[in-house]
Amino acid sequence: MSRFRMYPSPAQQAALLELCRDARYLWNLALEQWAMWTRDKGATPGFAEQCRQLTEARAAFEWLRAGSQTVQQQALRDFDQAVKNFHAGTHRRPTWRKAGRHEGFRIDGSQAARVEKLSRKWARVLVPKVGWVRFRLSRAIPDAKSYRVTCDRMGRWYLAFAAIPEPIPAPGTGELVGVDRGVTVSAALSTGELLSCPGLSDREQARLKQLQRRLARCRRGSKRRGRVQVAIAKLYARAGDRRKDWVEKTSTDLARRFDVIRVEDLRVAPLTRRPKPKPDPERPGRYLPNRRRAKAGLNRGILANGWGLLVQRLEHKAPGRVEKVNPAYTSQTCSVCGHCAPGSRENQAVFWCVACGHRANADVNAAVNIAAGRAVSARRETPPRVSSKREPQLAASG
Numbered sequence: 001m002s003r004f005r006m007y008p009s010p011a012q013q014a015a016l017l018e019l020c021r022d023a024r025y026l027w028n029l030a031l032e033q034w035a036m037w038t039r040d041k042g043a044t045p046g047f048a049e050q051c052r053q054l055t056e057a058r059a060a061f062e063w064l065r066a067g068s069q070t071v072q073q074q075a076l077r078d079f080d081q082a083v084k085n086f087h088a089g090t091h092r093r094p095t096w097r098k099a100g101r102h103e104g105f106r107i108d109g110s111q112a113a114r115v116e117k118l119s120r121k122w123a124r125v126l127v128p129k130v131g132w133v134r135f136r137l138s139r140a141i142p143d144a145k146s147y148r149v150t151c152d153r154m155g156r157w158y159l160a161f162a163a164i165p166e167p168i169p170a171p172g173t174g175e176l177v178g179v180d181r182g183v184t185v186s187a188a189l190s191t192g193e194l195l196s197c198p199g200l201s202d203r204e205q206a207r208l209k210q211l212q213r214r215l216a217r218c219r220r221g222s223k224r225r226g227r228v229q230v231a232i233a234k235l236y237a238r239a240g241d242r243r244k245d246w247v248e249k250t251s252t253d254l255a256r257r258f259d260v261i262r263v264e265d266l267r268v269a270p271l272t273r274r275p276k277p278k279p280d281p282e283r284p285g286r287y288l289p290n291r292r293r294a295k296a297g298l299n300r301g302i303l304a305n306g307w308g309l310l311v312q313r314l315e316h317k318a319p320g321r322v323e324k325v326n327p328a329y330t331s332q333t334c335s336v337c338g339h340c341a342p343g344s345r346e347n348q349a350v351f352w353c354v355a356c357g358h359r360a361n362a363d364v365n366a367a368v369n370i371a372a373g374r375a376v377s378a379r380r381e382t383p384p385r386v387s388s389k390r391e392p393q394l395a396a397s398g
């Protein structure tokens with residue numbers, strides 16, 4: 001994606017929001033259709049059938065016909081892709097699109113090619129039903145077949161072209177690095193470097209908490225509530241901007257410095273899934289604690305660190321040079337002697353080998369194992385109980 005900041009006029013903003021509303025409406029309609037499926041009903045209508053239904057609906061409803069057909073069709077196509085991603089296991093279940101939170105639509109085909117450069121710093125794009133909208137030329141316009149217009153919660157408009165960036169050439173030194181993605185630090189390299197993704201400062205976090213408390217006291221639909229919501233959105237946007245910036249810089253740096261980058265093949269989706277409710281055997285209808293709150297805290301940490309995004313960007317920037325390694329036992333195996341024992345952890349931060357006495361930062365030790373590709377050791381002992389924090393795959397299967 002290469003993203004540009006867009007500066008629509010107030011009238012254009014209103015028109016863009018209409019398109020966003022159409023896209024959101026169709027997405028939610030498709031989601032409803034999909035979610036209503038039961039075993040005794042036939043197949044859920046696919047993309048082609050939904051497009052046919054859309055044509056019928058456009059003929060019947062004036063307000064739908066007033067919107068852009070491309071925008072409406074692309075919303076259905078996006079949903080189709082989301083369902084495919086869900087079934088492939090790479091993404092979570094598609095969710096409802098909410099006003100003010102998920103504002104955006106996609107344009108593709110010949111309509112996406114209408115982009116003009118105005119000056120050294122400005123260009124404009126012809127958005128159907130809206131007209132020419134100016135955007136800031138912060139980089140070269142890529143050769144892309146589609147673009148997406150989005151509005152974040154702070155009301156900033158963006159234009160993003162779906163283009164995979166030019167791969168960064170390998171340094172050719174034959175050097176290899178292992179990256180362990182931890183919760184305490186964002187990433188540890190086998191070279192011993194510890195990288196942490198910047199989030200909000202302590203002061204900003206305190207402010208966020210204060211605002212959230214204030215929001216809880218606001219009446220729904222009040223003006224004050226709206227103001228507090230915007231202030232909260234600003235803080236979230238700031239954290240998101242910092243995270244994305246860190247991911248871009250880190251992925252570029254790794255792609256430039258190393259020929260091969262090994263990462264743990266950790267599926268973010270299963271790890272961040274909500275824990276199953278545990279029914280109480282003694283009192284039917286009641287539930288035992290399932291540590292959902294604890295897991296929610298961990299999930300926040302994972303998502304805040306932008307794991308998935310980092311690997312995705314690495315794969316874009318260094319295609320064919322990113323290797324995924326099964327991370328089982330990497331946190332318990334000694335990177336010097338290869339002995340694997342769950343007791344080799346002094347605590348979350350320090351690794352201390354029970355066999356040879358090697359002592360290192362736990363995340364760096366894991367990163368060295370990942371670099372060696374020594375994921376599953378042949379000499380491993382059966383671990384009696386594994387921390388669910390470190391070994392999600394094992395916890396899930398065992």
Ligand SMILES: [Zn+2]
Pocket residue numbers: 334335336337338339353354355356357358
């Ligand atoms: Zn050892």
